[in-house]
Amino acid sequence: MGEPIRAGAVDQDMFDRSRRIEWLDLDAVSNAKILMVGAGAIGNEVAKDLVLSGFKRITVVDMDHVVGSNLSRCLFFSEHDAKEKANKARVVAKGMKELADDLEVVSFASRIEDMPGSVFKDHDIVMGCLDNVAARIHVGSHAYAADRVLVDGAMDGFVGKVMVARPPDGACLQCGMNRTHSKIASLRFSCTGKDLVFHEPRVPAEITTTSVVAAVMVREALKVVSGKHENLLSNCFYYDGLRNVSEEMEVPRDPDCPVHARQP
Amino acid sequence: MKNAETGATVEMELENENTVDEVIESAATFWSKDMGAYVLRKGKKVLRGGSNLGESGIRADDVLELIPDPEGGRL
Numbered sequence: 101m102g103e104p105i106r107a108g109a110v111d112q113d114m115f116d117r118s119r120r121i122e123w124l125d126l127d128a129v130s131n132a133k134i135l136m137v138g139a140g141a142i143g144n145e146v147a148k149d150l151v152l153s154g155f156k157r158i159t160v161v162d163m164d165h166v167v168g169s170n171l172s173r174c175l176f177f178s179e180h181d182a183k184e185k186a187n188k189a190r191v192v193a194k195g196m197k198e199l200a201d202d203l204e205v206v207s208f209a210s211r212i213e214d215m216p217g218s219v220f221k222d223h224d225i226v227m228g229c230l231d232n233v234a235a236r237i238h239v240g241s242h243a244y245a246a247d248r249v250l251v252d253g254a255m256d257g258f259v260g261k262v263m264v265a266r267p268p269d270g271a272c273l274q275c276g277m278n279r280t281h282s283k284i285a286s287l288r289f290s291c292t293g294k295d296l297v298f299h300e301p302r303v304p305a306e307i308t309t310t311s312v313v314a315a316v317m318v319r320e321a322l323k324v325v326s327g328k329h330e331n332l333l334s335n336c337f338y339y340d341g342l343r344n345v346s347e348e349m350e351v352p353r354d355p356d357c358p359v360h361a362r363q364p
Numbered sequence: 365m366k367n368a369e370t371g372a373t374v375e376m377e378l379e380n381e382n383t384v385d386e387v388i389e390s391a392a393t394f395w396s397k398d399m400g401a402y403v404l405r406k407g408k409k410v411l412r413g414g415s416n417l418g419e420s421g422i423r424a425d426d427v428l429e430l431i432p433d434p435e436g437g438r439l
Binding site for chain 2: 138140141142143229230231232233253254255256259260261275276277278279280281283284287303304305310313335336338340347348349350351352354356
């Protein structure tokens, strides 16, 4: 005989309602290794949605510390964290652990560019929660080279975007970039004569767009690990919260983009 | 050419040899856009920056749309 059933057990299981979604493979979700790059506004929302969706093995990378202006969009940050200049990745990891005690979460107070390249291969999916083109180029090219799906989110005010880059055949992040991206990427860096300084942009941001972008990102990750590939975003989800419009856009693979041009 | 943020439109005289990058920069300058990333699309398709309009299959009277490509999310 199997396990005896218990009255009311369905309401004790945290994931009972998720199990009722037939295509959702919760075993695959809990076994998938997620690399979350960036633990700011989108990162906080993605972290919350990942844990509540059943992901159990998560690595968080962010070199930055919490500041007061983050608090309007970041569930896991507090005034105390801002005062202490606590590292974002550490605070988010701690907050995730409070949501699910059995979570295996590791945090790195580091730039992704300073992490070993093998970090991409060591995970199944990369969640890009970044704030600048230069970091996206780094993460996008490394995830693609490591043959890992990248789910990248971005926003500006009430406009949000999610792109899913699926190697080896799909478009990568750089396939959707042009000269305006190169210009702003180069503007982020300036030479002081002694050092190279990185200027981080402060863009308009608010929590409702952040939430929409993060939710779409985690939903795509759920589809990836559950093998629901036919329903994945084929390219790019574009959202305009001011006009209440969202649509899927096609980003064609560019054989001449820096990532694909290097492929044999 | 349509400005996705304002709905404004403007007619552009273009040649097949003009690149998508050139069109984006001209439109962004015309509308005094903030420094930032923009993409050009025709219908649901994002046009490749380095390609020219002939290669991209753009014809006279096509409506192209300039849309901002958001960058933020961490700060």
